[in-house]
Amino acid sequence: MRNVRNTLSATGIAAALLAGTALVAAPAVVQAQGYGERGSQYGSGWGSRGMEDRGRSDYERGFRMGREDERRSRFGSGQYGGQSQGYGQSYGGQGCVVGGIRGGESYNAQRAGDRMGEDRIRERLRERGYSDIENFERNDGRYTADARRYGERVEDLRVDPRTGRVLNQSRLDEDQVRNMLDDRGWSDVGNIERNGNVISAQARRDGRTFDLLMNARTGEVLHRERHLGEDRIRERLRERGYSDIEGLERDGGRYTADAQRYGERVEDLRIDPTTGWVRNQSRLNEEQVRNMLYDRGWSNVGSIERDGNIISAEARRDGRRFDLRLNARTGGVLYRERRDRDRESGSDD
Numbered sequence: 001m002r003n004v005r006n007t008l009s010a011t012g013i014a015a016a017l018l019a020g021t022a023l024v025a026a027p028a029v030v031q032a033q034g035y036g037e038r039g040s041q042y043g044s045g046w047g048s049r050g051m052e053d054r055g056r057s058d059y060e061r062g063f064r065m066g067r068e069d070e071r072r073s074r075f076g077s078g079q080y081g082g083q084s085q086g087y088g089q090s091y092g093g094q095g096c097v098v099g100g101i102r103g104g105e106s107y108n109a110q111r112a113g114d115r116m117g118e119d120r121i122r123e124r125l126r127e128r129g130y131s132d133i134e135n136f137e138r139n140d141g142r143y144t145a146d147a148r149r150y151g152e153r154v155e156d157l158r159v160d161p162r163t164g165r166v167l168n169q170s171r172l173d174e175d176q177v178r179n180m181l182d183d184r185g186w187s188d189v190g191n192i193e194r195n196g197n198v199i200s201a202q203a204r205r206d207g208r209t210f211d212l213l214m215n216a217r218t219g220e221v222l223h224r225e226r227h228l229g230e231d232r233i234r235e236r237l238r239e240r241g242y243s244d245i246e247g248l249e250r251d252g253g254r255y256t257a258d259a260q261r262y263g264e265r266v267e268d269l270r271i272d273p274t275t276g277w278v279r280n281q282s283r284l285n286e287e288q289v290r291n292m293l294y295d296r297g298w299s300n301v302g303s304i305e306r307d308g309n310i311i312s313a314e315a316r317r318d319g320r321r322f323d324l325r326l327n328a329r330t331g332g333v334l335y336r337e338r339r340d341r342d343r344e345s346g347s348d349d
Helices: 002-007 010-019 029-034 036-048 056-078 089-093 105-111 117-125 174-183 230-239 284-294
Strands: 129-137 142-149 152-159 185-194 197-204 209-216 223-227 242-251 255-262 262-272 304-307 311-317 321-328 333-338
Touching: 105 321, 117 129, 117 142, 117 230, 174 197, 174 230, 230 242, 230 262, 242 262, 284 304, 284 311
Parallel strands: none
Antiparallel strands: 129 142, 142 152, 185 197, 197 209, 209 223, 242 255, 255 262, 304 311, 311 321, 321 333
16 A cells, blocks of 8 residues: 555546556556455445544455455465456446545545535534534634533534534433433433443333433433333243232332232332343242242152252152252252252253
């Protein structure tokens, strides 16, 4: 690439490209020619998008991949990427300037120090949630402005003239998050909390409830997870040994309920709305373990002991005697072993 820059000006190469001229004589151009179609595609893709936030990483990736193609073609077939018809014909239709990498007017403009016009800067600001833009002017190599952002007045914005990015963009507050989500078609927005640069919230769309994680500065949704409906929550609770479920209702970022669990009354269950998992699930006591094993088809349940989060028990099934190890909170069978020491793999029987 250094040889290409030293040999030909960007203007001369661009003119050659538009003319479709086959510039294959100069060694520097031949080297650039060999950077291959993959580099060309990455370069032109970057160039057509302009100098977006991710443009430079795409440019660098295209450059690396193009050089690798050039190296392989040189030592493999003796050709330079199979582009023997000429530099201008190979890359003229790609919108690229050198080797299919430094493509597009936007990159050249940025390298030359050109800046976006006021209309384009305003458009970028509106894309990022700003409205009622006032006092827009150039100031010390950047633009400054006042505006509203999701209902809140923000002043003295410092805007990068090349990208339109707000350099001093503050984190969104609770009202701004609520207004932003309302603008984007969400409803019933609640439980907004911020932890550093991440904001969590709950909202509804298309009749479904979601947990959202967002970038606190840009408002970009980083992750969303759908809530289970009430019927599905009840189903999950029954799968985990709960019955006679009463008072199931939403309470902020969770469900709450009262229920029976293996014969024992448990109250104020706090349930994760996305998984149905009981967050405050207590350890099973001896009577609950006994009832649980009987419910699962075991018989002659003997001694039951608990050591931390592990419960040991003895029980019979199909005429054989087993030693069992259970998770003290979930009741899941961690492993079981026949009394004759012929060990079997664990299951959630």
